[in-house]
Amino acid sequence: MAWSGLKFGTVVCKGIGGACAQLVFGAVVDVHVYALISSRCLILNAKAVQSLSGNTRLGFCNRRVRTVHSEKLFLIRKWNRCLALAAMPSDECTASSCICLSCQGPNPMIARYIYGILFLLTNILAWTTRDYSQRALTDLHHLKRCEDDANCLGSESVLRLSFGCFMFFFVMFMTTVGTSRKDDPRDRWHSGWWPVKSILWITFTIVPFFLPSVVIQLYGEIARFGAGIFLLVQLLSIINFVYLWNESWMSPEHERQCYIPLVVVPMTCYILTFIGLVLMYVWFTPHVTCRLNIFFITWTMILVIVMTIISLHAKVNAGLLTSGVMSLYLIFLCWSAIMSEPLSASCNTRERQTGKADWLTIISFLIAFLAIVFATYTTGIDSEAFSFKKKDESKDDGSLPYSYGFFHFVFALGAMYLAMLFVGWNLHQTMHKWSIDIGWASVWVKIVNQWLAAIIYGWTMIGPFVLKNRDFSS
Known part of the structure; x- marks a missing residue:
């Protein structure tokens, strides 16, 4: 699943079962993904140095999460469930805008x-x-x-x-x-x-x-x-x-x-x-x-x-x-x-x-x-x-x-x-x-x-x- 040619605003989405995601997109941004796993908070940080527009692609698959911006690749392994994120044209946040995250395999x-x-x-x-x-x-x-x-x-x-x-x-x-x-x-x-x-x-x-x-x-x-x-x-x-x-x-x-x-x-x-x-x-x-x-x-x-x-x-x-x-x-x-x-x-x-x-x-x-x-x-x-x-x-x-x-x-x-x-x-x-x-x-x-x-x-x-x-x- 990929989205191309989308321009994101500032989106704050609450996830399922206590997991949440705060995604702030702009000219210079920090992306923080918080996931509640085994009663502990896991924080994954990814920094983008250019505007997330144009040819931005967010790709999600079963075993890895990839954020591709221009030639920069942030590869996060060890996930066994899909990370679902709905793209929205503005600051609106609907029930479909959520993050589902869990560790790959045994914990x-x-x-x-x-x-x-x-x-x-x-x-x-x-x-x-x-x-x-x-x-x-x-x-x-x-x-x-x-x-x-x-x-x-x-x-x-x-x-x-x-x-x-x-x-x-x-x-x-x-x-x-x-x-x-x-x-x-x-x-x-x-x-x-x-x-x-x-x-x-x-x-x-x-x-x-x-x-x-x-x-x-x-x-x-x-x-x-x-x-x-x-x-x-x-x-x-x-x-x-x-x-x-x-x-x-x-x-x-x-x-x-x-x-x-x-x-x-x-x-x-x-x-x-x-x-x-x-x-x-x-x-x-x-x-x-x-x-x-x-x-x-x-x-x-x-x-x-x-x-x-x-x-x-x-x-x-x-x-x-x-x-x-x-x-x-x-x-x-x-x-x-x-x-x-x-x-x-x-x-x-x-x-x-x-x-x-x-x-x-x-x-x-x-x-x-x-x-x-x-x-x-x-x-x-x-x-x-x-x-x-x-x-x-x-x-x-x-x-x-x-x-x-x-x-x-x-x-x-x-x-x-x-x-x-x-x-x-x-x-x-x-x-x-x-x-x-x-x-x-x-x-x-x-x-x-x-x-x-x-x-x-x-x-x-x-x-x-x-x-x-x-x-x-x-």
Whole structure:
């Protein structure tokens, strides 16, 4: 389709589905095409230095958009749908004057949401089979050893589905690791081929139910280690986020407008930290014999004080934003650890339901479950926290929006982590319906994670002064 011998005026056309085009034609013009793709705004600029009249031609085809003016050619590739534009004799804009734009072939930004949905569906299925599918599971030959123990059936079903989810993302990791450019064929494999990957996902979901129990128990032991690695990766991602947040607000271009937030946010974090400490002492230490809880809470308070003092040291000067956020995070980990204590623990004064789960228990379970899935997703796309390249060295027009291999690696570890939460880090533990991450193993995993968080954050502050010859800027 081409138009020849047309003279364009100034045209502003709104497109379909949020996409829009602003086309300004004149003696010296800039043409800006805005397209809303995957919730991101893509801006394509083309400059014309002469009047768009006479022999101007606008050509549109399936895989490319060409704007030809005299001898100048602007070639934009990577489009798979036609760009429709109606030529108008004046400034009028009708419904037919629109722009329809979408990326050619697979889109990695959309692909990550699809992988997240697959991960969510698998774990919803794991929770469902754990709590409500014991009768159906007894019909499977390889689960006969558990037919007199419904909780054993539930734990095995969680591990089997977790194993299938792990294998799916591990295969994706092995086939995409090392991908660094958009022109790599593996880019299409990561972002496309969904019929094939759907079959692969279904296969890995079903096959583990026909494996011997000894294989699943071996996977469960390995999953404990993998879940620990996931917690470490997530911890590093959180610390990296806190530092990026602080750097953004402290940057010269934002320092003035973020002056008030730089005061209010740390103050709020420390107020919430103090309130959290008081409430934990009230709720979880009803008498002096609750020595373990007293130790957990008191040690958390000591860690908060030490981190704050280090951050305010003249040589460190890390500010209160990072230490305030990390202090609140330590409070959360301590609270979460104590909440994971078994129902038989006598030092927890909160109401416990040993029978049918109430609405508060169900809502708490759903919030915790969705929060963990979201944390897995956000950690998976935060590959820059584990990159040894500086930003200006790792980004260009042909680079990937995120590391595909790291993304799938985190989801594979996340499958192990969710399995451990559903069985309470104990492969033979009795789990109640609508419960997640309950048991003494869960308690100590969270407490150790809290200590690691304090140690790693403290090292990021004092490390540059201990190892003066090493560059910590990245």
